[in-house]
Amino acid sequence: MRSFEEDLQALFRHLCIDGIMTNLLKEVKQLKALILGGTGVISRQIVERGLMAGHEVAVFNRGTKRLPFAGDVEWIHGDKSDRAGFAKLMEGRRFDAVIDMISFNETDARSTVETFKHSAGQLIICSSVAVYKRPYRSNPIREDAEELFDNPVFGYAYEKAQMERYLQQVIREGELPVTIIRPSLTYGVGAANLGVLRQNYNIVHRIRSGKPLVMFGDGTTPWSFTFAPDLAKAFVGAIGNKRTFGQAYHATNEEVRVWNDLYLEFGRILGIEPNIVHIPSDLLIRANPGLFAHLYYEKGYSGLMDNAKVKRDIPSFEVAISLNEGLQMMLDWYEAEADKVDADKDALEDRLADLHAQWGRQMDALNV
Structure with missing residues (x-):
């Protein structure tokens, strides 16, 4: 297969403008990037955008899912949790950038650093805005104003x-140039995290069926909902970008919404007004700590981020997908291949809505 530069040369020769071609190719630099993950909601978009940028892309994962990308991708299969095996598999390989989408704790990150500190030009690692300690010190939130989360009770953030x-x-020790990118709540094709109960297609099912949807709090917490194709621009824009070395960024949508809008916008797309009931997050977490901890510890606080830093250092980062457009994308995907109701979550949401109705009747009885 011809290289990216060869394709450009052929195009410009055809147009008989070799002089312009020479000048342009001086500015085009194809880099070799490895994505650890590569098939997740965000990482699949990073692969696609990396290919669009002309980079040579390799993907490492366990090989349980193979996606048809719009370009040639090298597939490397293995298990990163097998630390020794992972290091052995990467011996002799060199990359301009390694994008780690599958590290969730210090041990995971340490394995990546030890494996690539002598064979990669840069490590770009996916963190999360969950790392910010609540309550925030700034609003909109700025990276330089915040401290890191320090409460082990919310394990993911800690x-x-x-x-x-x-x-x-x-x-600080200069072992490897590191760039940290902190996504906020991000949706996209393949997502399993949409909705208060992370009920996904159930949202569409319940709106169409006239069933209540549970919202935490009063639903007016400010938030900006981000979609994976936009977020991928930050990761790819950081590849080989020395301005990002040693820096941490959040990269989010900036469309100011509130949490109720997530369900209201789905309703507008479907042409059906949703029935939303509101339950405090401190009660939801008692009902199911594993499912609702993220609401209580993280999403009950304003999710509006100041993107000035990422825009300064990664000019290619721009947000183009509105909440309406993003949810239409999700609906199209649901109806094409993911229109499955999660019966357990549907039953849980029914039960929560029933409890809400009972509390309402009890409150009515006090109004005498």
């Missing part, structure tokens, strides 16, 4: 924060 503390040490 472990990601511990991972970042380790990476800051790597940055």
Whole structure:
């Protein structure tokens, strides 16, 4: 297969403008990038955008899912949790950038750093805005104003924060150029995290069936919902970008919404007004800590981020997908291949809505 530069040369020769071609190719640099993951909601978009940018892309994962990307991708199969096996598999390989989408704690990140510190030009690692300690110190939230989460009771945020503390040490010691990107709540094709109960297609099912949808709090917490094709621009824009070395960024949508809008916008697309009932997050977490902890510890606070830093250092990052457009994308995907009702979550949402109705009747009885 011809290289990206060869394709450009052929195009410009055809147009008889070899002089312009020469100048342009001086500015085009094809880099070799490895994505650890590569088939997740965000990482599949990073692969596609990396190919669009002309990079040579390799993907490492366990090989349980193979996606048809719009270009040639090298597939490397293995299990990153097998630390020794992972390091052995990467021996002799060199990459301009390694994008790690599958590290969730310090141990995971340490394995990546130890494996690539002598064979990669840069590590770009996916963290999360969950690492910010609540309540925030700034609004909209700025990276330089916030502290890292320090409460082990919310394991996801705590472990990601511990991972970042380790990476800051790597940055200080100069072992490897590191760029940290912190997504906020991000949706896209393949997502399993949409909705208060992460009920996904159930949202469409319940709106069409006239069933209530449970919202945490009063639904007016400000938020900006991000979609994976936009977020991928930040990761790919960081590849080989020395301005990002040693830096941490959040990269989010900036369309100001509130949480109720998630269901209301689905209703507008479907042409059906949803029935939303509101339950405090401190009660939801008692009903199912594993399912609702993220609401209580993270999403009950404003999710509006200041993107000035990422826009300054990664000019290619721009948000193009509105909430309406993104949810239409999700609906199209659901109806094409993911229109499955999660019966357990549907029953749980029914039960929560019934409890809400009972509380309402009890409150009515007090109004005498």
